[in-house]
Amino acid sequence: MYVIKKMMWNNLLDIIEEYHHIYIYGYAAPGKWLAAQLLHTGKIRNFIDSDSKVSGQSYDGVVVKSYDETFKELESKEKHESSILINTVFAIQDVWEKAEKLNITRQIALGIYLEGHNPHPIANQSEEFIRYSLKCVNLAHVYYFSNNDLFLRSVDLMVTERCSMKCKDCSNLMQYYEKPTNIKFEILKRDIDQLLSNIDHLFEIRLIGGEPFVHNDIYKIMEYTTNLNKISFVSLYTNATIPLKETSLTCHKINLDRLIFIITNYGPEFSRNLDHNIKLLEKLKIPYKADPPTGWTDSGQIVHIDRTEAEVTELFKNCCGKNLLTISDNKLYRCPFAANADRLSGIPSDPDNYVELTEGQSKLEEYTGHISYIPACRYCMGRSWDSPEITPAIQTQKSIDYEKFSRLK
Ligand code: SF4
Ligand code: SF4
Structure with a gap:
């Protein structure tokens, strides 16, 4: 070793x-x-x-x-x-x-x-x-070899089911929410506090949706999370449809040194505030990355595929989404697909899909590092590195109907 x-x-x-x-x-x-x-x-x-x-x-x-x-x-x-x-x-x-x-x-x-x-x-x-x-690589590698502490590289905090776009193949399943809502600040605070009480360090919390800036309390959420000592960085995943407000970024007690923006540039029709937002981020010296949507795969469907034990284990092993840990309603899931499919009652309810945030460190450690798959994988197309690419961001006018496999069990 x-x-x-x-x-x-x-x-x-x-x-x-x-x-x-x-x-x-x-x-x-x-x-x-x-x-x-x-x-x-x-x-x-x-x-x-x-x-x-x-x-x-x-x-x-x-x-x-x-x-x-x-x-x-x-x-x-x-x-x-x-x-x-x-x-x-x-x-x-x-x-x-x-x-x-x-x-x-x-x-x-x-x-x-x-x-x-x-x-x-x-x-x-x-x-x-x-x-x-480099800070991320540094912490991830040091904790990996130190073996004693529970370090999580990244956790998605889903702040809203709403989005300013409606991509029919959204891998976070936003296209299926008929009446999407924002998650209340108090719930988000409860969940993140609970998670942090059970781990030693979290490199990055990703504020994600949907589009996080549709949430009225987003600057308050940024203020709270950027001041938590166990977190190194807070990343905002945004489509630049909504303009950033300089006064909100600077008047709240947001720790700007811990912020980072990951922007998907969907072009001038959608990402209308890209230039404005980038200009402001550069002015405030906040790191950002702005890239067009690439690498989309057909992983935004809830399906039931009768896979053998060996097949589902292989699917999970090759999945590039299996470490996108996602918090939803006091639970931690391995991926946003499982979190949202469960939220939407799209898959049978099964406690093996998640770990309750109140369950303690050993359960969290087991779930985040030592499982072969989750039951939700049987309802997912999978996200392997070699899945064929599809055209990104095709819009749908209204929410898409889906089968509720929750009725299967
Ligand atoms: S912009 Fe599209 S892919 Fe991104 S969260 Fe919204 S609906 Fe999903
Ligand atoms: S294959 Fe399993 S781990 Fe991967 S995205 Fe689907 S449900 Fe999540």
Whole structure:
């Protein structure tokens, strides 16, 4: 087992000196940042990423290959061609052991070696965003190897069932709510307090919906969550249909240092306030990311598929949504699909779908780290990395009818 102690960025630079080739696991911001720092060595072979949709893409001339492709390429190579893999993935628990199976001499975790690094901005990513991403890798990796404390990387706090858009394939199932409502501040506060009383640290709480800015109390929710000591960051997931208010952001006691915005840019017809919002975020030095919708899959349907035990286990293992922990009504679910399908009575009621927030640390630990699947997976199309892409954000005029499988049991 890896022995955890704080290491300096210079230690990483010393270690890579010993190897001929470098592989970078993860094509998100930390992986790209790392590639930019190590490009001068001329040793980087390729990125490896679990998402097969990014295979073939490149950054700074370094190409992304899938795990399977890299596995095959390395199989025939002799171990004496010394190589090192630097793991940059936030959800390191999902890839560490998998990466150990590659014919690579040594694997190290980037997050352990970030003391004294410089969060230089990279193309399309501000210094603030890089700082946030590296902090996440740092905490996720340190807690993964320290083993003693209960650390959660990210939890979705669903603040509303309402959205200013109505995407027919919304993977959070907003398209099915006939009379959507906002969740009351007191309920949200109760749930987040309950969760935090059972864990040691939460890197990020994602305020999500629907569109969080349709909630009248959203600035109050931001104020409350950004001042909780066990949380490093509060992320707002927004479609930029609603203008941000400077006075609300600055007059409330919101801790702006802990805020980050993840904006989906649906184009001028919908994301009408994109420019206004970005200008304000830049003025207040709040990190943000604004990208068009990509990678949508057909995961917004409630269906009943008669899967065997082995099939449903495999579906869960390959699901990219299984760590999108979601709070809904005093319960923690593995994903927004399960949370909303249950809320909508779309699936049979089953206590194995969630853990009650009052159930305590050991139950939470078991549910978030050691289960093979949840019953809701039998009603889901799945979200594997290689699912075919669909056209994003096709709008529906009214809520969509769906079968209530809750009546099955
Ligand atoms: S913008 Fe579309 S995908 Fe996003 S929450 Fe609203 S309905 Fe869902
Ligand atoms: S229900 Fe299961 S398969 Fe569907 S998104 Fe959630 S974890 Fe993945």
